Amino acid sequence: MRRQVSLEEISDGRLYGKNDMVRTDCGGCRGCSSCCRGMGNSVILDPLDIYRLTVGLSCTFEGLMTDKIGLNVVDGVILPNLKMSAGDETCAFLDAAGRCSIHAQRPGICRLFPLGRFYPPAETGTEDSNLRGFRYFLQVHECPMPNKTKVKVSKWVDTPDLNRYEQFVNDWHYFLEHVQERVAQEADEEIRKINLLLLKLFYIKPYDNIGPYDERDFYRQFGERLAMAREVLDLA
Numbered sequence: 001m002r003r004q005v006s007l008e009e010i011s012d013g014r015l016y017g018k019n020d021m022v023r024t025d026c027g028g029c030r031g032c033s034s035c036c037r038g039m040g041n042s043v044i045l046d047p048l049d050i051y052r053l054t055v056g057l058s059c060t061f062e063g064l065m066t067d068k069i070g071l072n073v074v075d076g077v078i079l080p081n082l083k084m085s086a087g088d089e090t091c092a093f094l095d096a097a098g099r100c101s102i103h104a105q106r107p108g109i110c111r112l113f114p115l116g117r118f119y120p121p122a123e124t125g126t127e128d129s130n131l132r133g134f135r136y137f138l139q140v141h142e143c144p145m146p147n148k149t150k151v152k153v154s155k156w157v158d159t160p161d162l163n164r165y166e167q168f169v170n171d172w173h174y175f176l177e178h179v180q181e182r183v184a185q186e187a188d189e190e191i192r193k194i195n196l197l198l199l200k201l202f203y204i205k206p207y208d209n210i211g212p213y214d215e216r217d218f219y220r221q222f223g224e225r226l227a228m229a230r231e232v233l234d235l236a
């Protein structure tokens with residue numbers, strides 16, 4: 001989700017790469033679960049998040065839709081997000097002890113927090129998403145834990161094959177950006193068709209898990225689906 005705020009207002013003014021040290025380590029959260037509550041629809045799930053959840057929890061997208069995730073429109077495109085309970089706005093995966101019950105399968109946004117991703121504006125980069133990329137920034141007003149210590153960004157993000165993951169994040173982000181630009185110009189019926197295609201292709205259609213859990217399986221399947229979607233939607 002794009003935020004219409006200046007980086008200066010919400011960050012320490014720095015941009016970080018995966019090999020930089022950043023002050024995010026809150027020592028295992030020590031009883032705090034503040035970022036698992038009151039997040040509204042903001043924890044948006046990408047196709048890898050759904051792969052991790054469906055394969056890791058042995059469930060389907062439809063199963064998650066019963067009480068764990070919801071669908072909302074983000075800049076014209078329907079995307080899934082973690083569901084907060086109606087009463088106390090608690091994430092559906094937070095357990096009674098205030099801990100994440102799906103730590104190994106938690107979504108990318110949860111892995112990052114309180115880091116965010118900053119994508120350079122188009123005019124300062126290039127149209128080639130491989131050359132644009134993103135940087136990390138520290139959201140200084142989000143995590144209330146005092147005396148956080150420094151940790152390497154790559155360790156904090158806690159994701160296997162971080163180079164491949166960053167490529168995936170980049171590909172998905174710029175693909176969505178193209179789709180969002182496209183739907184802004186389309187009539188309602190075409191927007192409905194595009195949204196249905198994306199939901200089915202990237203979220204509802206199961207990702208086959210071949211052999212032991214291995215995210216390389218996902219990246220291969222995602223690459224094929226992305227190429228298919230670009231072709232069907234006639235996107236570069």
Ligand code: SF4
Pocket residue numbers: 026028029030032033034035036113114142143144145
């Ligand atoms: S707000 Fe900070 S300390 Fe609290 S649960 Fe989130 S990351 Fe942990």
Ligand code: SF4
Pocket residue numbers: 035036037043082091092093094095099100101102103106107110
């Ligand atoms: S998935 Fe886990 S870490 Fe993420 S908001 Fe829910 S309980 Fe918190």
